[in-house]
Amino acid sequence: MRLPALSNTCQWRCLAILLFLLPTFAWAASTDASSLHTLTMLMGLLGGLALFLYGMEKMSNALKNAAGSRLKSLLAKLTTNRVAGVLTGAGVTATIQSSSVTTVLLIGFISAGLMSLAQATGVIMGANIGTTITAQIVAFKITQAAYLMVAIGFLIEFTAKADKTKQYGKMLFGLGLIFTGMNVMSEAMSPLRDYQPFIDAMAKMHNPFFAILLAALFTALVQSSSATTGIVIVLAGQGFISLESGIALSMGANVGTCVTALLAAIGKSREAKQTASVHILFNIIGVLIWLPLISVLSDWSVALSPSHPDLTGVERLGAELPRQIANANTLFNVVNTLVMLPFIGGFVWLAKKIVPKTRKPAPSEQPIVSPKYLSKELLMTPDIAMDQAQLEIGRIGRRVCNMMNALPPLTSKLASQQEREAANYALEKIDELEHQVDILHGHVLFYLGRLRKEPLTQAQSDRQITLISMTDQLESIADLIEDTLVPIMDKSLHAEIDISDEMREILDNIQDKVTHALLDSVNAIRRGDNKRAKQVLHTKRALNALLDKVLAHQAERLVEHDANRLQLFSIEMEWTESLKRVYTVTKRIAKLHLREKDPQ
Structure with a gap:
């Protein structure tokens, strides 16, 4: 039996993570007494993160394949109705588990002339809501069932005859890998609870600007806000960060995910670049609105989340914080969309100012013919x-x-x-x-x-x-x-x-x-x-x-x-x-x- 190879996207993410953590490897190698202990933790963290990312990619691919015709019908229902666009964006992103992918798809549609910028703006707003589903799933912390999901998913994938059934098996297998990876990361990081240098480093997360910048950089490298959110929830489950720090990190993930759309728009039509501009504007403006109101968002999420008064200390934080961060992430995106939905026209106007019309090439400069509908995204x-x-x-x-x-x-x-x-x-x-x-x-x-x-x-x-x-x-x-x-x-x-x-x-x-x-x-x-x-x-x-x-x-x-x-x-x-x-x-x-x- 031949195991499936990692995709180019997954390979790039793994390489980015290694480069991002290279200084940590250097620091670990310079440690004397605790070098083996530190390297063990790093291997656990990287191995768990690799399982998490691979599980996300496998589940996302299976969802796209299983929902193929339904995904097409969702996109076909796009109209100038902004509410319909938001609902469609949320539905598509919840299906394919990536707001970056949704935005890249929009750039492809606009490049092919199948969608207007106003339509795409509503879908982008909805995409941010759809991506919170990932955080909600991860926050359930059903790690006890992770290995069972992996086993059942593997069995279905390699024994089912129908393609549709195979895709469901891949979904379950990928979901199990997500929770398995989180469990491995959590166990690898648990010794750091008593390690003072790490505790001091986590204390810097109380500075929201630092937290947003760090999360944005990491998300830009791995091109997955879901991966960043998963790590944030792991940190919260170990009691390493506060609720306010977790909210700031999730905001940074929203900013970092704009990089994917920006890269996808390079070399594309003016309308495609305008779409990427709308995505960036919406996410950054949303962060600026909530930055001074993080404490308010924190109070709302606490009120909406279950509490565990029977627990104390780190155990209570580990039981409550993941759900609170997931709910805060959902509130952040839902409220942003509701507040900015009436201003879609303003976003379109601003994007057109940022990326204005350019001179049309002379007939002699234009190609004889070029594809209209083919987009690599x-x-x-x-x-x-x-x-x-x-x-x-x-x-x-x-x-x-x-x-x-x-x-x-x-x-x-x-x-x-x-x-x-x-x-x-x-x-x-x-x-x-x-x-x-x-x-x-x-x-x-x-x-x-x-x-x-x-x-x-x-x-x-x-x-x-x-x-x-x-x-x-x-x-x-x-x-x-x-x-x-x-x-x-x-x-x-x-x-x-x-x-x-x-x-x-x-x-x-x-x-x-x-x-x-x-x-x-x-x-x-x-x-x-x-x-x-x-x-x-x-x-x-x-x-x-x-x-x-x-x-x-x-x-x-x-x-x-x-x-x-x-x-x-x-x-x-x-x-x-x-x-x-x-x-x-x-x-x-x-x-x-x-x-x-x-x-x-």
């Missing part, structure tokens, strides 16, 4: 990424349809200069569109290839293969038009042939039916329309009847005493055969679409 949610890839495939399909529409009907030598110019212009347009198809085809294949690096269910893997095949089939049609139909058209324009009116009508009907079938096939991809895909398949009978007419007419013409009849026969048959090949590939695309919609 969406790769972390495979279902949504494949939806975006399908939209981009629709753009390829529209260009292939335009190539067919630009293709003139097969005709004999053109008499007038105007007719020749019109035909040449159409052929040049086809060449330009084929170049655009090649560019977009490369982008889509590269995007879907990168998606393969993400953890995919069997259904997602099958869909990814289908989308790759659709992209290739459309590109094949473009090549058929450019490399086969266009040369035949060019040959007919320079040949001394005379296509009869009867044959011209049949050929025009064939070309028209193939063009409409291609359009139906592309619209089936773009709109998820099974009816149009089935219409493509039903075209086969009518098309075969027309092809039979071509053969019958050709048989009659071959006996005529026309010097050019063989050349005419060759051109007409090549034309009909090439159109038939276009329809064959078009039909294959329709079948792929129907198979994707109904895999059974």
Whole structure:
């Protein structure tokens, strides 16, 4: 059995933690009598933190995969209604367990032109509420059941047949690792209760500015406010920090999580950078509002949290503080959202001032064509990424349809200069569109290839293969038009042939039916329309009847005493055969679409 490898995100977090704690290693190595004891504690702390982070990532990935279609439906319900946006942001973040991921998704949607900045602002506010679910889960401290969750989750993951059931097993396994990691960290740090230098260092946490700065720096390094919150709750459970210090640390985690959004916006559109600005403004303004009111927030959280008067000292702190910090974190984000929700317009205005419009590049500076819907930030949610890839495939399909529409009907030598110019212009347009198809085809294949690096269910893997095949089939049609139909058209324009009116009508009907079938096939991809895909398949009978007419007419013409009849026969048959090949590939695309919609 091969254990799953750590993702790039998890590897980066582990590296960041090691760099952050490197000075501590140096200090530990310089200690004489207690060096082994200190190194043991550091190994426990780092090992527990690694389990915590890996558990968070595993649970988050499983939640995203299990909730794939529901996550898409939540995002599809986004409207200009700010309350709906807040609820959607809270729901999506509670599902994927990361406000940073939600914000990155928003940047991807805005970059793709699927969402306005005003819509995104409401979702960002809701995302901060959704992320408090993690703190609430962690504060339950059900460490006694952690190993049982790991065992049951592992058993379900590796024995279940259905992908959905496997994802539930991964969720439980990840949740168990979270609590196991917290337990390991807690046990590793327990000897520090009597270690005076550490107690003195924790005393600095009473300074809220220091606590906020430290938590913001750590969260920026590990790119997970949930990891910071988990460590804060572990510290609180050991009685190392006060409630006010824990609140300040959780505020710092909110500030540090903005770094992920900032990094995601680099190199993106102006709207995407404005979204990151809104995220930063909202979190920082919220911290500034509550900074002088930490004691008020502390009193509220104490009033809402259960107390344990039967306990004393560190035991009581360990029983009460984690829940109080989790409740304070929830209150902080909920009240911030309620207070600032009416001012969404102000946030949008301020973000547009911070990131103003820039000069549009001149036409000569713009690329021939570039992808509109592909965003690397969406790769972390495979279902949504494949939806975006399908939209981009629709753009390829529209260009292939335009190539067919630009293709003139097969005709004999053109008499007038105007007719020749019109035909040449159409052929040049086809060449330009084929170049655009090649560019977009490369982008889509590269995007879907990168998606393969993400953890995919069997259904997602099958869909990814289908989308790759659709992209290739459309590109094949473009090549058929450019490399086969266009040369035949060019040959007919320079040949001394005379296509009869009867044959011209049949050929025009064939070309028209193939063009409409291609359009139906592309619209089936773009709109998820099974009816149009089935219409493509039903075209086969009518098309075969027309092809039979071509053969019958050709048989009659071959006996005529026309010097050019063989050349005419060759051109007409090549034309009909090439159109038939276009329809064959078009039909294959329709079948792929129907198979994707109904895999059974």
